[in-house]
Amino acid sequence: MRSDLEKLKDEFLDAVKDVSDSLKLEELRVEYLGRKGKLSNIMKQLPEIAEGARKEMGQFANEIKTSIESSFSAAEQSLREREAHGKSENEWIDITAPGQAPEIGHMHLTSQAIEEVDELFSRLGFVRVRHPEVEWDWYAFESLNMPKTHPARDEWETFFMADGDKVLEGKKGKVVLTPHTSNGQAREMERGRIPIRMININKCYRRQSDVTHAPMFHQFEGLMIDEKVTIAELRGVLDFFAQNFFGPERKTRLRPHHFRFTEPSFEIDITCEVCGGVGKIEEIKCRMCKEGWLELGGAGMVHPNVIKAGGLDPEKYSGFAFGWGVERTMMMKSGLNIDDIRILYRNDLRFLKQF
16 A cells, blocks of 8 residues: 555656646546545555554655645645736736727718708708608598599508508508608698698608618608798798808709699709719719709708698698708708719618718
């Protein structure tokens, strides 16, 4: 047994020299000093030794155990010091060096445009409001003097809300994702707070997708209702916005058009920023405008039927309304040269970080 104990001690001392990490050192301790380790197995021979020599052998075994534990502690301390030194070398920090600032995002280009639109119209006394994105058919179409047979009310133009195969309906008609911010006109008049100077900026949804259309986009809707409102005031508001948003060098025009909710009605066009208003880029037709002018949106004097649908007397009150796409309006700003509206929502940071 004595020779077994001496051999065990020598084996441990040889093994502990090659240990390079804490996990292996712990495995070595369990192997030699654990409850079922090698030293414990040798100590099981103690009862077989003659009673006179048993005490002496027990003392010798304790000496071997103490020697092994001391060697283990010394190896553990040495390993801890080496690991601490390595950590200080690998994780050295120069506390005098300037820190690395975290990457900070910024508002999306569309959000920036919305803030600018809101600020410009607030100078003229227009108050920002919000109206539903999920809307009744009555506010989206019926109150705007649009008959049930109007093409805009077709399922190929408008997103209708459904539960399974059944389109949702209520007291005010079917439920739709609002295709324009004009749904706010009747809602605003129903409040009965005259005069009205409303600017409604919101998301809209239509089943269209090309370089100038996206299934989800933003519009800003202006509405002014009071006594004796005229086209001259409409033109003054539009000119103020165009000159402040686009710059004095850009030109606008009113083009007669037909809308169910205004009479008379106009399309508002602005010279194209991409091609400079000439309709071509190096003899190639401009991809954005085709002819030098880009349609921004519609405008006109509010139709008497719409005023009546809002609960007001069209004999007493008149007003004007206009609705423009935020993205399309923004794309025509000088210096942007964006020729595809869909790029705004592709989440390409290489593009978005430029703004």
